[in-house]
Structure formats: structure tokens, C-alpha cells
Amino acid sequence: DTEVTQTPKHLVMGMTNKKSLKCEQHMGHRAMYWYKQKAKKPPELMFVYSYEKLSINESVPSRFSPECPNSSLLNLHLHALQPEDSALYLCASSQEGRGPETQYFGPGTRLLVL
């Protein structure tokens, strides 16, 4: 099973709201990722967690706050977003190891900031 699940599927929020995106995997993967994807562009890496520790932060604004409560779960907390943050937010996971690490993506959360 190579399934990554994400909730919610769609989210509409105002600029003063606080919301969270959730991601879950049960493949025993120890690396989890958040990506942002705008229309007709490739996914853009935001954060990487490796063994539940934040290992990469791609200079993402502080209004995005990631959290990894355990090895299966990944959250992205959103606060005071801007309309330009509207995008498809993708979660992915992969095994940690020496060789190539295939990342498996979830279906995404479509976020609209009004």
C-alpha cells in the first residue's frame, strides 16, 4: 500500500483565520514533506521532516508552521495567510536510506485564501 491521505480536500479561509492541514501515512516511512503547487507549475518544497525532526525549511514564511506529532502524521498550521498563498498543498512521504528515495504524494488540499 502506497497511500498518503490528506484532509481536508478543499479549504477556504479568510486572512485572519487559523486552520490546519493534516497528512497521514502508514507505510512506515520516516521522511515526510510539505509542498506547495501553483497552477501549471511543479511542486515547490516547503518543509522536510526526517525521523520526526525538521530537517529542511525552504525559507517559508512564519505564517506556515509545520508539526510532526509522530512518524505517521504531519500537520501544517496556517495563520494570517495572504491571497497569494492560495494553491494546492501536497504532502509526501519516503523511506529514509542511502539509495534513491521515492516520494509518494497524497491527493492534496486545495486552499483558497480570501
Place this chain on the structure above:
Amino acid sequence: EDQVTQSPEALRLQEGESSSLNCSYTVSGLRGLFWYRQDPGKGPEFLFTLYSAGEEKEKERLKATLTKKESFLHITAPKPEDSATYLCAVQAGGVTGGGNKLTFGTGTQLKVEL
């Protein structure tokens, strides 16, 4: 800096008309090259991982090949359901490392018509 260039940007084929998509890359030590398929509004679906030059992998009507500078995704006798955006990504390794980062190309948007 790692770079991935995909061509063509868009491709329109008739059903049954075979063709190839190109992914050219420059990377400091290739750890892996990945092909994904992405339907509109959905997360990328993993297709293939290639590790070393000369490697080939097949899945149904798709065949991926790898050289030291590029990869091809060959589509044999495509059907309308093959219409999607195909993304290529590389993962670097080597002395400087690359962590778990993927560098994506901008994708090839494929449309297969009856």
C-alpha cells in the same frame, strides 16, 4: 545548482500515435531520477525510479530510460486516459549531499485525442 528541463512543454497525440517525452538534467551526483504523472487538481502519481545510466523500466504503455544526461518516457500506442502532465524530478547525492530534496522539471502536458 541542479537543473531539470523537460520538453516539449505540451504534446498532442492521436490515439495510437507513439511518442517520447524528454527530461534533461544536470546534477551533482545523481541519486535517482523519478517520473510522475499528475492529473489536474490531484497529487503526482509515482511511475518510475531510475538509478543508473542504461536502466530501463516499463509499465503498461510507458517505458522510461536513463542516460548520463537525460531520460526519456516513451509512450506506445497511447489512449485518451494517458492524458496528464508528466513530471520528471532528480535527487542529488554525492559529497555535498542533497538530503531528500527533489528538483522538478516544469512538466510535459500530454493530451491524447480519439
